[in-house]
Amino acid sequence: MTWRRPTFRISDGQTIAGAWCLVWRRHELLDEHYPEHLFVYADGRITLGQYAATDLAGLAEQLASGKTALDRPDAREWPAEPSKWESRSPEPRTDESFLLEVADEIARLAGRPSAGDRLWEAIRCYQRETTEANRSLLRAAYLAVPAHLRVYVLGDMDRQDRPLRILVTDLGQSVDGDGPVVTEAMHRDARAYFTDRDRDVALAEEQQAVRYADDPAGAPQPPVVLYETTYPRGWPDELGDFALRNDYDAPFTYEGETYPTVAHGYWARSAAGRDDHDRVRAAVTAREAQETGGRAARREDWSGARLAVMAGLLRAKFDQHPRLAQVLLATGEAPIVYTGISEAPFWRDEGPRGGRNWTGRLLELVRSELRAERYTPAARTAETALRAATRTGSQTGENGGA
Incomplete structure (x- = not known):
């Protein structure tokens, strides 16, 4: 019997963990058996199909009456093993041993010892x-x-x-x-x-601890979700996560060209011709840049180059805007989920429907690079010098005031 998981049901607002397998049920009128899902849950509830709820005792009655069977009644019967000691096969599954297995599965789902x-x-x-x-x-x-x-x-x-x-x-x-x-x-x-x-086992655990020595420890942070929003009266004065999105106005220079937003840079760089590139770059808004760029002829190599270009644009944006870099770093180590309806599913997350969330993943990469730069010897030296200069300036100000 193969148990499949995870599954669950909602009861009184609580999520009850479950698992399921296939059994055979007898059709009362046709007197034929058909496959049915048997669901078991951590609270002991057992469901045959969608509606026939029971418990372990009820399942035992179903099996004893023949209304539910573990195998198809006309299934091939295998010959008995000549020697139990020499046999490589498990003992035959019976109704009694299956009920013990179901009880074990319920205990496992409930976090109790099996x-x-x-x-x-x-x-x-x-x-x-x-x-x-x-x-x-x-x-x-x-x-x-x-x-x-x-x-x-x-x-x-x-x-x-x-x-x-x-x-x-x-x-x-x-x-x-x-x-x-x-x-x-x-x-x-x-x-x-x-x-x-x-x-x-101890040796394997020790080797695994060495191989996984850099695996993140502790509970993961909840994801930071970057929603697509509009601000008809202009961007808020106080920076928030919205500044991480590609349509946020933050002019930067990338490979000698200046772009108002990452969206401008992405769609301009995708264009095959220089005229289209310049029209996209000159667009008044990020939405207009996308619409102009989407209609332009695409570079032949764009499919293979677009990830590298997007990564370069994001690096330029946050390298040249320290305040925005601080907003990105403030997300910690949380996964970044980039949502919306304007970008293709390749770039955004679509929840249960899919989406590859490449923008979110590249933001996580740039965040990691920004954090790593803080720990280089040059960065530490510059930070130490800045702190020293700040202290000297404060002391000079205090003396002058005296």
């Missing part, structure tokens, strides 16, 4: 103190795992769950009834398997 979690805790307990009492607890925890999932519980497709099957079998008894007779050496080897596994 049968697999409790089994691993029993393994660690037995490894710390290899007593018969702890081995009995290990056996109980192993048998609590749904039977058809036990071969997967260790995540080892070579050994499967054989080390556990050996450990939970008493000395002198045959594993699975048809396997080897368990000896103390076999118990010792099985314990060594878990010791080696713990060592390998």
Whole structure:
């Protein structure tokens, strides 16, 4: 059974996490079975299809009555394995073991320990103190795992769950009834398997910590959303996030040409001819620049060059306007979501509908470059000199006032 997630439902304003799989339901009138979605949720609610809500006990009744089945009734029956010990296949899934699996999935969604979690805790307990009492607890925890999932519980497709099957079998008894007779050496080897596994896991975690040493720590910041807005009476005097948008009036020079906004620069640079370039650059507003540039013939290489050009224009804008650079830096490390309706989806975010948000991504890149420049030796020296000059000027002013 493959559980698919994430899914959820809203109940009393709360989001309840869920997962789903496919089962077979019997049509009451036609007496035929058809596939149906079985949804389970963190609060224990179970839904067959869209409307038939029940719980674990109700699902058990559905399975017992034959109204719901785990497999198609006319599905091919596989022959029984000749030896349980030598078999590489899981045990057959039954209604009882599936109900245990559903209960496990509900516990996992609710953030509670699953049968697999409790089994691993029993393994660690037995490894710390290899007593018969702890081995009995290990056996109980192993048998609590749904039977058809036990071969997967260790995540080892070579050994499967054989080390556990050996450990939970008493000395002198045959594993699975048809396997080897368990000896103390076999118990010792099985314990060594878990010791080696713990060592390998610790080594892998250490290597991952080194590889991911620069991964951001802590909870991520909520995104900064740059909405498309209009100001009929002119831009506000107090700068805000609107100044990060491409239509904000902030003249800058890029490769020897001066543009009123990033939008002017982008559409002018996209034009194949010089006359069109100059007409776009001379447009009164960013909207007019876009409309003029959109009608002009495009450079042949524009598809491959436009990201580099946009990045260069944004760098020029914020390099030449320190106040705007401060607005950009004030967004911290938050994702920048560039929205609106005027730009193509390539440049903006469209929420559930898509959009590649390249403007937002390039703003994050420029922000990172601005922050990195602050930590260069030259920048630190200049900052120190500025602070010293500021202190000297303050002292001179105080003395002159005296």
